[in-house]
Amino acid sequence: MGGPNLEIFKFSLYLFVPIAALVHFGDPEWYRTHVVPYRDKLFPALDRTVQHIPTDQSGIREELARIKAERLMKRAQREAEEAKKSEQ
Known part of the structure; x- marks a missing residue:
């Protein structure tokens, strides 16, 4: 048993x-940081x-349909960029 001092320490x-x-x-x-x-x-x-x-x-x-059109557009852009890179 710790006594009252231990209890005061634990409580604080x-x-x-x-x-x-x-x-x-x-x-x-x-x-914020x-x-x-x-x-x-x-x-x-x-x-x-x-x-x-x-x-x-x-x-x-x-x-x-909007999401699918966005994906197709991004795919077409990516394929066009890959085609340009392969030509060079």
Whole structure:
């Protein structure tokens, strides 16, 4: 048994650790320098994500057709670049 001094130490440690973590990690400057760049690496930018999800069947088909057209366009551009490189 540790006695009252040990209990006071444990209680102060239980209070100090969460408060110190909140003070350190809750700083807006720390958030901007450490979290925001990592978030940008993990998640795509908002302009690249679909903000309005279609709910009806025709809207879904239109969105799928748009995505397919974008992929075909990117593929055609990539093949054209590869053809240029192979010609040189």
